[in-house]
Amino acid sequence: MEPDDHSPVLALIRADRLPGQPVADMHLFTGRARDGLAEVTTLVASDAGDRITGVVQCAVRASDEAGLIGWIHAREDFDTLAVLIAAARAHLGPVRVVYAGTGPTQPPDTLTCALPGIGERRRPAATRALRAAGFTPATSRHYFHHPLTPAPARPLFPLAQMRPLTDPPGVQLTLTETDGSPLATAICHTHDHDHWQLWHLTVRDDRRYRGIGSHLLAQCLYLAHQHGAKSLAAHTDENATAAARLLLAGGLTHTDTLTIHHRRP
Structure with missing residues (x-):
């Protein structure tokens, strides 16, 4: 070529x-x-x-x-x-x-x-x-997509701590316990400012199935919109049914396999 x-x-x-x-x-x-x-x-x-x-x-x-x-x-x-x-x-x-x-x-x-x-x-x-x-x-x-129009709802407390990432460009959101210990973490890639990608979201094992992941996902969507993104996409492994349910419940659409x-x- x-x-x-x-x-x-x-x-x-x-x-x-x-x-x-x-x-x-x-x-x-x-x-x-x-x-x-x-x-x-x-x-x-x-x-x-x-x-x-x-x-x-x-x-x-x-x-x-x-x-x-x-x-x-x-x-x-x-x-x-x-x-x-x-x-x-x-x-x-x-x-x-x-x-x-x-x-x-x-x-x-x-x-x-x-x-x-x-x-x-x-x-x-x-x-x-x-x-x-x-x-x-x-x-x-599985590939999921969420257009950010209309604007996502403003998240409720507690709010995650945000830390910018540089390699690759992105942001890390962390929810913590009252003592400061990590509870849940999400990473979004922001190389394309118009289209964010949710690359990683995890909740501490002993605190799963309590709505914490959904709460953090809502904050990712809101933060992406606040920074001017037009959409947020995510993907899961073939058999990651719990992750797929979380994304669907959070308003993302299963776009393709x-x-x-x-x-x-």
């Missing part, structure tokens, strides 16, 4: 963006790759007019020699996606396990749009193209 290709490739990636997901930017091409990855390559498909119609990025994981299709985008055109998958497999070689949808090669803490998985609802053509090429689901996670696929030789 040439530098002149960056803008049309970003347009392809942004076309598949989920609601509330931070917008991909040039760091996708300039940031360093995660440790343990080799042969990072970006391949593009073009039409007869030499316009870029699709892109796929692939790499090799040094620890087990597995091939990775990090991201693949073609405005949900099945035929172009099929060509890109075949090109990536040919580049990676036929004698290795290949995982698809593993996310950008940059470290997640430096690229907040790097949530792995291909949306089954948002991207049905990509899912069909992978399965037609012999890929099957490996792992999934993000799946990593794999194919054996």
